[in-house]
Amino acid sequence: MPYWLQLMLDSLGPLLWAALVFTAPLTLLSFALGLALGLVTALVRLFAPWPLVAVARFYVWVIRGTPLLVQLFLIFYGLPSVGIVLDAFPAALIGFTLNVGAYTSEIIRAVIASVPRGQWEAAYSIGMSWTQAMRRTILPQAARTAVPPLSNTFISLVKDTSLAAAVTVPELFQQAQRIVAVTYEPLILYVEAALIYLVLSSVLSSLQVRLEKRLNRYGGFLEARA
Template structure:
C-alpha cells in the first residue's frame, strides 16, 4: 500500500471524528441560534419603532461589512484585553451566531416583504392581530421563500467553521493541522480534509433539495414535467 494512502486511511477517523464532534454541532447550534437572531432582527427592522429598527440595521451593517475571521478574533483575542474571557468553542459559537443572524435576517426580511399586502388584509379581516397574522399567515408562506437561501447559508456555515481553527477550536481543519505538524504531509492531509467537507456539503445539499420539494418549491414544476 502506498504511504500516502496509508496516511489517509490512518488519519480519516481522527478527521471525521473532529468533524462530527465539533464541526457539525458548532454549525447546527450556530445556525439555530442565528436563525432566531435573524428572525428577531428582521421583525424589528420591519415592524419596530425607528430607533430599534436603526439599532438592528446597524448590527446587520457591521456584521455584513466585516470579515468573519476578524469577528472571531475580536471575540476570542480582543475581548480578553477588556477583561472578558471566553473559551474557544463558546467564542466561535457567538461569532458564527452573530454572523448567521445578520445574513439570515436579510433573507427573512426579503421573504416577509415578498408576501402580498392582500394576505395581511385577509388576516385582519377575520380579526387577527398583527402578531397573529405574522405567526399564522405570513411566516408559513415566507418560509417557503426563505428555505432555499437559508439552506445555502447553512451549507456555507459548515465550510466556514474551518475558520474556528484560527481560535483553537479542535474542529476538522485544526485536527488536520495537528496531524500535518507531526507527519509533514500538508498536501495529503488538507486534501483529505477538503474531501470530508465535500461529503458533508453533498449530504446537506441533498437534504436541502428534499426539503425544498417538501415545502412545495418545485412541486408544480415536477408535476408539469411528468
C-alpha cells in the same frame, strides 16, 4: 498499500471524530441561534420603532461589512484586553451566531416583505391579531420562499466553521493541522479534509433539493385546493 492512502486511512478516524464532536455541534448551534437572532432582527427592521430599527441596521451593517475571521479574532483575542475572557468554543459560537444572524435577517426580511399585502388584510378581516396573522399566515408563506437561501447559508456555515481553527477550536480543520504537524504531509491531509467538507456539502445539497421539491409539491397541493 501506498503511503498516502495509508496515511489518509489512519487519519480518517480522528478527522471524522473532530467533525462529529466539534464541527457538527458548532454548525447546528450557530445556525439555530443565528436563525432566531435573524428573525428577531428582521422583525425589528420591518415593524419596530425607528430607534430599534437603527440599532438593527447598524448591527447588520457592521457584521456584513467585516470579515468573519476578523470578528472571531475580536471576540477571542480582543475581548480579553477589556477583561472578557471566553473559551474557544463559546467564542466561536458567539462569532458564528452573530454572523449568521446578520445574513439570515436580510433573507427573512426580504421574504416577509415579499408576502402580498392582501394576505395581511385577509388575516385581519377574519379577526386575527398581528401576532396571529404573522404566525399563521405570513411566516408559513415566507418560510417556503426562505428555504433555498437559508439552506445555502447553512451549507456555507459548515465550510466556514473551518475558520474556528484560527481561535483554537479543535474542529475538523484544526485536527488536520495537528496531524500535519506530526506527519509533515500537508498536501495529503488538507486534501483529505477538503474531501470530507465536499462530501458533507454534497449530502446537504442533496437534502436541500429534496426538501425544496417536497415544499413545492405541498405548495402546489395547497394552491390546487384553494
